[in-house]
Amino acid sequence: MCGVIGLWGNGPVIRDLYQGLLALQHRGQDSAGITTFDGRFHTKKGNGLVHDIFTPEAVEHLRGPIGIGHTRYPTVGGGGSEDAQPFQLNSPFGIVMVHNGNVANYRELRDELYENSQRLLNSDCDLEIILNIFAESLARERTRDLTPEHIFRAVEAVYKKVRGAYSVVAYIAGQGLVAFRDPFGIKPLVYGVRRDGLLPAYAFASETVSLNIMNFGEIRDVEAGEVVFIDKSRTLHRKHIRKGCPSPCLFEWVYFARPDTFIDKVNVYKCRVNLGRSLAADIRRRKLAIDVVVPVPDSARDAAIEIARRLNLKYSEALVKNRYIGRTFIMPADGKRKSSVRQKLNPIASEIRGKKVLLVDDSIVRGNTSKAIIEMLREAGARKVYFASYSPPLRHPCVYGIDMQTKTEFVAQDADEAAVARRIGADRVIYQSLAALKKAVQQENPKLKNFCAACFDGIYPTGDITPDLLEDIEADRKEAQDAQLELNL
Numbered sequence: 001m002c003g004v005i006g007l008w009g010n011g012p013v014i015r016d017l018y019q020g021l022l023a024l025q026h027r028g029q030d031s032a033g034i035t036t037f038d039g040r041f042h043t044k045k046g047n048g049l050v051h052d053i054f055t056p057e058a059v060e061h062l063r064g065p066i067g068i069g070h071t072r073y074p075t076v077g078g079g080g081s082e083d084a085q086p087f088q089l090n091s092p093f094g095i096v097m098v099h100n101g102n103v104a105n106y107r108e109l110r111d112e113l114y115e116n117s118q119r120l121l122n123s124d125c126d127l128e129i130i131l132n133i134f135a136e137s138l139a140r141e142r143t144r145d146l147t148p149e150h151i152f153r154a155v156e157a158v159y160k161k162v163r164g165a166y167s168v169v170a171y172i173a174g175q176g177l178v179a180f181r182d183p184f185g186i187k188p189l190v191y192g193v194r195r196d197g198l199l200p201a202y203a204f205a206s207e208t209v210s211l212n213i214m215n216f217g218e219i220r221d222v223e224a225g226e227v228v229f230i231d232k233s234r235t236l237h238r239k240h241i242r243k244g245c246p247s248p249c250l251f252e253w254v255y256f257a258r259p260d261t262f263i264d265k266v267n268v269y270k271c272r273v274n275l276g277r278s279l280a281a282d283i284r285r286r287k288l289a290i291d292v293v294v295p296v297p298d299s300a301r302d303a304a305i306e307i308a309r310r311l312n313l314k315y316s317e318a319l320v321k322n323r324y325i326g327r328t329f330i331m332p333a334d335g336k337r338k339s340s341v342r343q344k345l346n347p348i349a350s351e352i353r354g355k356k357v358l359l360v361d362d363s364i365v366r367g368n369t370s371k372a373i374i375e376m377l378r379e380a381g382a383r384k385v386y387f388a389s390y391s392p393p394l395r396h397p398c399v400y401g402i403d404m405q406t407k408t409e410f411v412a413q414d415a416d417e418a419a420v421a422r423r424i425g426a427d428r429v430i431y432q433s434l435a436a437l438k439k440a441v442q443q444e445n446p447k448l449k450n451f452c453a454a455c456f457d458g459i460y461p462t463g464d465i466t467p468d469l470l471e472d473i474e475a476d477r478k479e480a481q482d483a484q485l486e487l488n489l
Contacts, residue, residue: 001027001028001073001100001187001251001252001256001401001402002027002028002070002071002072002073002085002098002099002100002101002206002401003021003024003025003026003027003070003071003100003205003206003207003210004024004068004069004070004098004099004100004167004168004169004189004204004205004206005017005020005021005024005068005069005070005098005169005203005204005205005206005210006067006068006069006098006170006171006177006179006203006204006205007066007067007068007201007202007204007214008065008066008201008203008230008234009065009066009196009197009201010065010196010197010198010199010201011065011197012063012064012065013036013064013065013066013067014034014036014059014062014063014067016203016214017034017036017062017067017068017069018034018050018059019213019214020069020203020205020210020211020213020214021034021050021054021069021070021071021210022050022051022213023207023209023210023212023213023258024071024205024206024207024210025049025050025071026256026258027071027073027100027206027207027256028070028071028072028073029049029071029073030047030072030073031045031046031047031048031053031072031083031084031085032045032046032048032049032050032054032069032071032072032084033045033046033053033069033070033072033084033085033086033098034054034059034067034068034069034070034086035062035067035068035069035086035088035096035171036062036063036064036066036067037064037066037067037096037171037173038063038064038066039064041088041094041096041173042061042062042063042064043062043086043088043096044058044059044061044062045070045084045085045086046084047084050071066171066177068086068096068097068098068169068170068171069086069098070084070085070086070098072084072085073403082122082123082125083123083124083125085097085098085099085125085127086098087123087125087127087128087131089131089132089135091139092135092138092139092141093138093146093172093174093175094172094173094174095131095134095135095138095170095171095172095173096170096171097127097130097131097134097168097170097171098127098168098169098170099126099127099130099166099167099169100166100167100187100188100189100206101126101164101165101166101167101182101186101187101400102126102164102165102166102399102400102401103126103129103130103162103163103164103166104163104164104399104400104462104464104465104469104473105162105163105164106126106129106476107472107476109129109133109161109162110129113129113132113133117132117136119132119136129162130158130162130166130168131170133157133158133161134154134155134157134158134170136157137153137154137156137157137158138150138154138172141153145175145232146175146176146231148229148231148237148239151176151178151227151237152227152229152239152241155178155180155227155241156241156242158180159182159183159225159241159242162182163462163464163465163469164182164399164400164401164462165182165184165186165187165249165400165401165452165462166182166187166401167179167180167181167182167187167188167189167206167222168180168181169189169204174232175231175232176229176231176232177202177204177229177230178227178228178229178230179191179204179222179227179228180222180226180227180228180241181222181223181224181225181226182224182225183224183225183241183242183244183462184224184225184244184245184246184247184452184461184462185223185224185225185244185246185247185248185264186247186248186249186400186452186461186462187206187249187401188206188207188221188248188252188257188263188264189204189205189206189221189222190204190205190206190207190211190219190220190221190222190262191203191204191205191211191219191220191222192205192208192216192217192218192219192220193216193217193218194214194216194217199234200234201216202230202234202236203216204222204228207258207261207262207263208262209258209260212260219262221264221265223240223246224243224244224245224246224247225240225242225243225244226238226239226240226241227239227241245450245461246264246448246449247450247451247452247461248263248264248451248452249400249402249451249452250391250437250438250441250451250452250453250456251363251391251398251402251455252268253266253268253271253272253440253441254275254299254362254363254391254437255299255362255363255391259272259299259302264445264448265445265447266441266444266445266448267444269302270443270444271440271441271443271444272299272302272303272390273302273303273305273306274439274440274441274443274444275303275390275391275436275437275440276302276303276304276305276306276307276310276360277306277310278432278433278439278440279303279307279360279388279390279430279432279436280306280307280310281310282430282432282433282436283307283311283358283388283430284310284311286430288356288358288386288428289356290311290313290356290357290358290386291313291314291356291357292313292314292315292316292318292351292352292355292356292357292358293307293308293313293314293315293316293357293358293360294316294317294318294319294351294352294357294358294359294360294377295319295359295360295361296319296345296359296360296361296362296373297317297320297321297345298321299361299362300360300361300362300390301317303360303362303390304360307358307360307388313358316348316351317348318347318348318351318352318357319345319346319347319348319373319376320345320346320347320348321344321345322343322344322345322346325343325344341368341369341372341373342372342376345373346376347376347377347379347380348380349380349381352377352380352381352382353380353381353382354381354382354383355381355382356382356383356384356386357377357382357384357385357386358386358388359373359374359377359386359387359426360388360390361373361387361388361389361390362389362390362391363389363390363391364387364389364393364394364411364412364420364424364429365394365404365409365410365411366404366409366410366411367411367420367424370387370424370426371424374387374424374425374426375425378425384427385425385426385427386426386427386428386429386430387421387424387426387428387429387430388429388430389429389430389431390432390437391431391432391437391456392431392432392433392434392437393410393412393415393417393420393431393456394410394412394455394456395407395410395412395413395456395458396410396454396455396456396457396458397409397455397470397474398455399454399460399465399469399470399473400452400454402455404455406474406477406478407474411423411424417429417430417431434453434456434457437453437456438451438453
């Protein structure tokens with residue numbers, strides 16, 4: 001999961017791009033980048049957080065009324081600055097591009113591009129695959145001016161070859177701004193309009209909150225399999241290239257997205273309240289003796305408050321978060337996840353001592369974070385610790401852009417609730433059901449019929465994830481993990 005943004009304004013856009021990226025920082029904290037255009041491309045990117053990279057001195061040269069940006073979350077470990085987006089090609093026209101997602105058949109397409117087109121990829125970032133396929137298609141058009149049909153054919157070329165999930169924003173120098181979403185709409189993408197000049201300003205982003213902060217309205221989703229093209233006269237063109245079965249990622253509502261954003265017309269906050277309501281009903285049936293409900297900040301707060309309200313229990317913010325530590329789940333190496341937990345959270349012992357605590361979190365992935373938090377609560381004097389996850393057990397690799405790509409990474413891979421409880425040191429573990437998770441989203445948008453729930457049920461909605469491909473992905477993941485381990489030694 002990453003954050004993408006693209007903007008065509010009526011004046012310099014760097015301030016808006018910076019603010020828009022800050023609003024997407026939660027989607028990736030490994031690296032970030034911005035490219036602007038004023039007749040030539042100007043780029044600044046690097047490892048670290050948005051506010052560290054884009055200092056006043058660093059952005060002085062980011063001039064122009066057009067720009068795209070990215071905040072990166074790596075799915076294969078650390079990654080160097082060469083993997084930071086945006087990526088750029090000088091031909092045809094000059095193209096700069098960002099994406100959120102994962103190319104599942106990266107290895108195959110990388111080799112094909114070299115063998116058939118002598119195109120050498122200079123990073124381990126799968127965006128290079130999409131960028132080169134898109135550019136090759138445009139080069140075949142042999143025209144000085146691109147029409148919407150040229151753009152649509154280039155996106156169709158991407159759809160024909162690229163497996164996986166991806167939301168893409170690109171600018172073609174002197175031609176226009178392009179955005180498209182994979183045929184299954186697994187990754188989110190929205191756009192909006194701001195009428196602050198003679199011509200409308202347009203912006204694309206991963207989440208609606210980014211558009212809100214930049215004062216863009218008339219917000220719409222880029223639909224599954226749809227391309228949106230803003231041409232040189234700033235006329236908007238839209239076309240559904242592929243009409244697949246829309247299957248947005250459920251983990252967006254569980255963890256990744258901000259509570260104040262909308263994903264496919266579903267407010268994340270309301271969805272998490274719904275999840276708390278359904279989980280409370282399950283906890284009530286189990287007749288557990290609970291003294292206090294404690295959320296793991298921040299994503300679990302909305303569900304935990306609703307659980308406490310429904311069960312008429314005391315709610316306490318008994319875990320205090322250090323807000324200068326990043327999101328533990330999206331840290332690039334397991335060692336960093338483990339060591340950061342104690343730095344990130346500290347218990348208020350008076351709220352815990354002698355109590356039977358219901359600890360609420362969004363999920364249990366590897367179990368390391370959950371185990372460390374439970375140990376903290378016991379050291380603070382908790383009599384019992386029950387652990388409630390408002391998502392179902394994670395058991396299957398994600399090939400669409402979440403950093404859980406091998407089966408062995410999941411604490412619940414071969415375990416029921418009782419076994420998971422033993423592994424993380426909890427007295428009980430209570431999981432949300434997959435049916436309840438889907439229902440919580442559909443309550444807010446009944447038109448959503450299908451979802452990507454592959455990490456929960458092992459069903460990959462694109463229909464092209466074979467056992468051999470899963471083995472290749474796991475091998476790549478293991479190789480990257482080993483390389484990162486050597487780097488840390």
